[in-house]
Amino acid sequence: MNKEGAVQKAVADVVDLHQNRFALLKAAENPKIGWVTIYTPEEILLAAGVIPFRLTGEVGMNITESSAVLGNNYCSYVLSCLGEGLSGVYDFADGVIFADACDMRKRLWEAWGRDVQANTSYFLEFPNDASDISKEYFASQLRNLIKTLERQYDCEISDEALRKSIAVCNTSRTLMQRLSQYSKGGQKVLSGHDAIQIVKAASTGLKESFNTKMSTLLDALEASEEPAVSKQHRVMICGSYFDHSEIIEIIEGSGADFVCGDISNGVKYFEGNIDLNADPVTAIADYYLEKNTSSYRLDTDVRVEHLLNLVEEYKVDSVIYYALKFCDTNLHDFPYVKEKLKDEKVPVLFVEGERNTTNFAGMKTRIQTFLEARMF
Amino acid sequence: MQQETIGQERHIQYQNLLNLVGDQRQETEDNKPSLKATRMRSIINSHRMMEAYREGSRVAYVSEQFPSELAFAFDMIPWNLESMAIMLAQSVDVDKVFKLTQEHQLSRDICSFLRGPYGMMMENCYPTPDFVLTNTQPCEGLSKVGVLSGKGYKAPVLALHAPNTVDEDSVNYLVKQMEQMMSQMEEGLGIKLDPDAFQSVVESSNEAREYYNKTVQLLQTKRLPDVSRELQEIFGMNYFGVKENAKICKVLYEEALQMTEVETEKKKRVLWIGQVPEESHELLEHMRKVVDIVYWAPLWDANMMMLDEKEPLKSIAERAILYHWDAERTQVETSQICDDHEIEGFLIANVWGCRNVMGISQVLRDIANSKKIKHLTINIDLVDRNNYAFNHVKNRVDAFLELLQ
Numbered sequence: 001m002n003k004e005g006a007v008q009k010a011v012a013d014v015v016d017l018h019q020n021r022f023a024l025l026k027a028a029e030n031p032k033i034g035w036v037t038i039y040t041p042e043e044i045l046l047a048a049g050v051i052p053f054r055l056t057g058e059v060g061m062n063i064t065e066s067s068a069v070l071g072n073n074y075c076s077y078v079l080s081c082l083g084e085g086l087s088g089v090y091d092f093a094d095g096v097i098f099a100d101a102c103d104m105r106k107r108l109w110e111a112w113g114r115d116v117q118a119n120t121s122y123f124l125e126f127p128n129d130a131s132d133i134s135k136e137y138f139a140s141q142l143r144n145l146i147k148t149l150e151r152q153y154d155c156e157i158s159d160e161a162l163r164k165s166i167a168v169c170n171t172s173r174t175l176m177q178r179l180s181q182y183s184k185g186g187q188k189v190l191s192g193h194d195a196i197q198i199v200k201a202a203s204t205g206l207k208e209s210f211n212t213k214m215s216t217l218l219d220a221l222e223a224s225e226e227p228a229v230s231k232q233h234r235v236m237i238c239g240s241y242f243d244h245s246e247i248i249e250i251i252e253g254s255g256a257d258f259v260c261g262d263i264s265n266g267v268k269y270f271e272g273n274i275d276l277n278a279d280p281v282t283a284i285a286d287y288y289l290e291k292n293t294s295s296y297r298l299d300t301d302v303r304v305e306h307l308l309n310l311v312e313e314y315k316v317d318s319v320i321y322y323a324l325k326f327c328d329t330n331l332h333d334f335p336y337v338k339e340k341l342k343d344e345k346v347p348v349l350f351v352e353g354e355r356n357t358t359n360f361a362g363m364k365t366r367i368q369t370f371l372e373a374r375m376f
Numbered sequence: 377m378q379q380e381t382i383g384q385e386r387h388i389q390y391q392n393l394l395n396l397v398g399d400q401r402q403e404t405e406d407n408k409p410s411l412k413a414t415r416m417r418s419i420i421n422s423h424r425m426m427e428a429y430r431e432g433s434r435v436a437y438v439s440e441q442f443p444s445e446l447a448f449a450f451d452m453i454p455w456n457l458e459s460m461a462i463m464l465a466q467s468v469d470v471d472k473v474f475k476l477t478q479e480h481q482l483s484r485d486i487c488s489f490l491r492g493p494y495g496m497m498m499e500n501c502y503p504t505p506d507f508v509l510t511n512t513q514p515c516e517g518l519s520k521v522g523v524l525s526g527k528g529y530k531a532p533v534l535a536l537h538a539p540n541t542v543d544e545d546s547v548n549y550l551v552k553q554m555e556q557m558m559s560q561m562e563e564g565l566g567i568k569l570d571p572d573a574f575q576s577v578v579e580s581s582n583e584a585r586e587y588y589n590k591t592v593q594l595l596q597t598k599r600l601p602d603v604s605r606e607l608q609e610i611f612g613m614n615y616f617g618v619k620e621n622a623k624i625c626k627v628l629y630e631e632a633l634q635m636t637e638v639e640t641e642k643k644k645r646v647l648w649i650g651q652v653p654e655e656s657h658e659l660l661e662h663m664r665k666v667v668d669i670v671y672w673a674p675l676w677d678a679n680m681m682m683l684d685e686k687e688p689l690k691s692i693a694e695r696a697i698l699y700h701w702d703a704e705r706t707q708v709e710t711s712q713i714c715d716d717h718e719i720e721g722f723l724i725a726n727v728w729g730c731r732n733v734m735g736i737s738q739v740l741r742d743i744a745n746s747k748k749i750k751h752l753t754i755n756i757d758l759v760d761r762n763n764y765a766f767n768h769v770k771n772r773v774d775a776f777l778e779l780l781q
Contacts, residue, residue, distance in 0.1 A: 071726070071734030073485070100540065103516050107735030110703035114739075125539045125546070128512070128519075133556060134537065137549040144545075296516070298523055298535055323483075328731065331483040332490075332520040336527065338481065350481065 003224040010217035011194050017201040017210055024206060025053060025092060031153065032093040032205070034119075036081055036108065037101035038264045039126055039292055041142060041284050043274065045097075046165035046207065047157045048149040053205035055096065056243065057355045060084035069111050075104045075326050076355035077241040082108055085116040094152075095120035097145075101296050102329055122148065128298040130289040139285035146281070162280035168207045169274070175214040176202060176270035179221075183259045184314055186234075187227040192248035192258030199265045200243070230257055233375045236316040238262035238307060238337075240295075240324035244353065246360045247322070247367070254371045260314040262307055263322075268294065295329035303333065304340045311346055318374055319348040320367065324355065347374060383431025386503045390429035393501040396469055410602050413628035417609060420620045428453045428503045434565070437505045439522055441513040441614065441699045442536075443692045445581050445683075446554060448617035449574040450561050455505065457525070458518055459612045461492035462654050465759045473499060474760055487729030488759035489651060490517050497525055504529050507564065509557070511536035513699045515732050534560055538696040550693035578688045581616040587625035589680050594632045596716045599640045599668055603632050607674035608652055643668040644780050645718055647710075649740055650725035650733040653758040658766050659773065666777045667721065675713045677705075701732055703739045710743050721780050722751035723773075728763045752776035 017024065025032055032051045035042070045052035057080030060066070066082035067074065084090060096119060098109035106123070113121040125141045127134035146157045176199065182189045190198070202210050233256040237247075242263045251258050260267060274287045293306035310316065319341060323330040334350060341348045349370040351363055428435045434452040438444065440459070447454045464470055473495030478484065482494055496502050508531055510522030519535065526533035534557045539546040562569055588610065595603055606628055615621040646663065649672040653660060663669060673679075678698035684691040698705070713719065722744045724737050737753055744751040754772060757763035 069738050071731070071737065073728065073734060074731060104731050104735065106540065107703075107731070111735075111738070114703070123540065125541060127537045128516075129535070129537065131556075133549065133552045137539075137545065140545045140549075298519055298537075299533075300520075300523060301527070326485055326731070328486060328515075328517045328729075329520060331486055332517060332524065334483070335481050336524055352483075 003220070006220040007189070007217070007224055010213065010220045011190065011198070014201050014210065014213045014217055015194065015197040017204050017206055017213065018197055021053065021204040021206075022089075022092075025051060025204070028206070034090055034093050034096040035099070036078075036096070036105055037099045037126075038203075038269050039101055039288050039294075040097050040099045040124065041145070041288060042205070042207075043162060043165040043169050043280075043284055044142060044145055044149065044157065045205075046168060047161040048146075048153055048155060050094075050149070050153070051205040052097075053093075054200070054203040055081045055084065055090065056200065057081045057084060057241075058243065059089055060087070061356050062087070063356075066111075069115060070104075070107060073326050075102075075240075075324055077324055078104045078108045080355045082111055082116075085112055085118075088118060090116075091118040093119050095122060097122045097124055099124040100126040101294070102327075104326075104328075126292075126296075127289060128292075128296055130286075130292070135282075135285050135289055138289055139281050142281050142285055159280050162284070163276060166274045166276055166280060166284070168211065170276070171211050172202050172207055172214070173270040173273055175211060175218060178218055179214070180260075180267065180270075182221070182227065186229040186231075186259075186315065188230045188257055189221055189227050192252055192261075193245040195258070196243065196245070196248070196261065196265045199261075199269050203265075203269065232257045233371060234259045234315055234317045235320060235371070236260040236262060236310065236314060236318070237266070237320045237322055239322040240327040240330045241265075241355065242322050243355075244322075244357065244360075247320075247351070247353075247363060250360065250364045250367045251320070251371070254368050255375060256318075256371050260310055260316060262293075262310050264294070267310065295327075295333045300333050300336050304337055307337065308340070308344060311341075311344070316346065318371065319346055320370075321348050321350050323350070323352050325352050382504050382506075386429045386431060386433075389500055389503050392499060393429075393496075396473070396496075396499055396501055411606055411628065411631055413624050413631060414602070414606050414609070416620075416624050416627060417606070417613065420615075420624065421613065424453055428455055433503075435503050435505045435507075437502075437508040437510075437522060437525055437531075438614070439510045439513065439518045440612075441678075441696070442509050442511050443554070443696060444614050445574075445577050445617040445688070445692060446558060446561075447509060448577045448580075449558070449569060450565060450567070451573075452506065454509075454614065455503065456612070456614060457493045457521060458489050459614075460496065460502070461489045461759050462612075464492040464496060465654050465657075470759065470761065474762070484760075484763075485729055487515075487517060487727060488757050488763070489727065490521050490729070492759050493521060493525075497528060505531045507531055507561065508533040510534075511696065512538050513696065514701070515730070517729075532560070532564055536696065538700060540697070540700050540702055542694065542697050546697060547690060547693045550696055551689045554689050554692065574688070575685070577617040578683050578685055580619050580622050582682050582685065584610075584616050584622040584625040585680070585682055587622070587629040589682075591625070591629045591632045592675060592680065594629075594636055595670070597718075598632075598636045599642055600632050600635045601640070601668075603628065603635070604670045604674070605655060608671040611674040611679055612652075644720045645670050646721040646723050646780070647672050647713065647717070647719045648723050648725065651727045651730060651758055652725075657758070659756070659769060662770065663723070663773060663777070667780065669723075670717050670719065672710070672713065675709075675717070677709050701736050703736060706736060707739055707743055710740065711747070714743070714747055714749060719749060721776070722749055723776070724751065724753040725758070726753055726755045728755065728757045728760075750776065750779050
């Protein structure tokens with residue numbers, strides 16, 4: 001196999017973790033618990049011997065039943081997740097944790113508890129800022145979660161077990177950060193589609209496998225020829241839950257590079273690391289509250305500052321602000337974020353969609369027009 | 377910002393407000409309020425609005441269920457961002473305001489109760505605030521409006537995060553946030569909080585609450601026209617902590633007590649759930665001809681809570697948590713309301729953009745079904761008339777009223 005082939009195979013191996021996740025998760029002996037926001041402390045679940053996996057809403061195409069429960073004018077990611085739950089997609093799991101990352105996810109927790117009989121639902125309070133008071137409170141909520149898991153699985157979640165799981169998750173994050181260095185340097189080693197699939201693979205909860213496969217991928221990349229630096233227009237996507245290869249393909253098909261996703265299936269998932277030398281629960285609480293730069297963070301300036309830092313780090317030329325229809329916090333933030341980007345002379349295009357949108361023709365015209373005016 | 381500059385700004389803002397709303401208020405068939413308490417509240421509301429535009433006044437933008445006692449302790453006028461949307465609904469020029477928000481690329485999918493205040497601020501009609509005080513009730517959208525308004529006016533934003541769970545950790549967490557907020561207000565205003573003044577605010581709040589609760593009790597068994605509406609207004613005004621509010625509540629109770637002595641025709645009772653339109657709204661007028669409307673929000677447990685005068689912050693924290701629409705608690709509370717008030721129908725008003733009412737509607741319908749109560753869910757917009765047509769809703773409401781008979 002040539003070096004390029006080795007890279008492609010390594011990418012496919014990592015992505016396979018997501019594509020075959022249901023079979024892999026069902027085959028695993030450990031208990032499984034799902035989650036719906038990247039601010040869920042996977043480290044604690046791993047320390048309890050649980051596999052923490054993300055609900056992606058990917059197979060919940062039929063949202064008729066969930067719309068009847070929660071309403072039509074609702075976040076389609078939330079409706080799709082509930083649709084999956086109602087149709088038994090997650091029956092293999094013991095439960096789902098719902099961290100308070102927005103009002104609609106809170107309602108999803110309630111609906112899940114009421115209507116999805118196969119697994120339990122757990123609500124985790126999650127403050128919308130990172131003050132000392134909030135960190136202390138979030139740590140107390142994490143201790144409650146630990147007690148619940150200890151009771152449920154008749155185990156002890158020791159500091160040592162927590163440090164071990166923190167180390168595993170830190171490794172996953174570090175590996176993804178290493179991969180993103182190529183993008184920062186303008187070296188296109190992956191398609192935008194693969195970049196998102198790799199983050200999704202990391203969130204299937206099969207951390208050890210992910211770390212092994214990612215190391216192989218990075219070794220293959222390092223062994224291959226130094227990639228050329230791309231001179232193409234550099235695009236970032238930010239906003240709501242985003243998982244649309246079709247939109248990435250439109251960007252790349254227009255001759256631009258998708259270099260950074262300030263999204264939960266992008267850099268937001270793997271930024272930073274947890275301090276291994278501090279008290280583990282305190283360190284986990286601090287990490288997740290400080291890492292929160294989503295629209296749920298009350299002070300929009302924290303989000304804007306983070307966004308502008310990414311624009312600089314990844315040398316972004318244009319931003320596509322993607323909002324799921326009815327995603328209130330992202331809709332509220334948009335006029336302010338747009339103004340702040342405008343101040344920095346960064347053009348931005350607002351695009352609205354749904355979790356399982358199938359018609360991209362309208363978006364294609366808008367994105368192509370937006371990019372063409374800036375690229376040529 | 378210099379006080380003189382704020383004063384000049386507020387003068388302009390008041391004139392803008394009059395141009396936009398005051399001069400164009402729609403005529404209604406009967407504008408005269410029947411209750412003395414309602415007339416008193418109107419006067420007090422007008423006075424506080426005038427005061428808020430005056431140079432030297434301390435104005436705090438607040439969200440709907442923000443603990444006003446904290447603002448009153450610092451002699452601040454709470455300016456309720458959301459309830460001002462109702463005033464907007466009475467303006468014929470509402471389109472102008474919404475057009476502005478659209479030009480500013482604020483999505484039309486956002487609740488009009490939030491787009492309204494946003495537009496009013498863009499029209500420069502609200503008085504410049506000294507502070508923005510916000511919390512996570514009733515929704516994150518309102519908190520966002522608060523934060524973004526603070527950025528627009530360059531006013532400090534002090535926010536509370538109210539958790540959903542009622543336990544010691546959560547209560548202590550909120551108490552600490554309030555203590556920090558109060559010390560930030562001290563710093564911002566350059567004054568120390570007078571403990572006696574705060575005590576007096578808490579006492580006034582309790583005094584009002586005592587009469588409020590007694591009125592609710594009277595309402596349980598007697599038909600008291602307009603009283604439920606007035607309780608809704610008192611709840612929406614959220615003026616607990618000042619003596620005037622205690623007076624309004626006392627007068628309302630006395631009027632309600634007098635009304636119990638007169639036999640009135642008994643009508644079937646419908647619980648209005650969700651956001652409430654202005655009193656003269658055609659839908660309410662239409663329904664009132666057939667049924668007695670009892671408003672849901674003023675009857676929540678949180679509204680009945682007396683504050684512990686020795687540990688006020690702790691009880692304010694508990695109340696703040698209870699204000700969250702937690703499905704389990706809502707189920708218990710609403711069931712009790714149905715029993716206490718002999719409710720025979722639910723009208724669930726699903727205002728376009730209000731995800732919380734929409735998300736909890738199924739819980740409410742389940743309660744209705746378990747109690748064999750008729751229910752109707754309507755999708756309406758009480759502020760933005762571009763999203764609502766009375767005739768469409770009327771057909772469904774008429775069918776519902778027929779079912780009730």
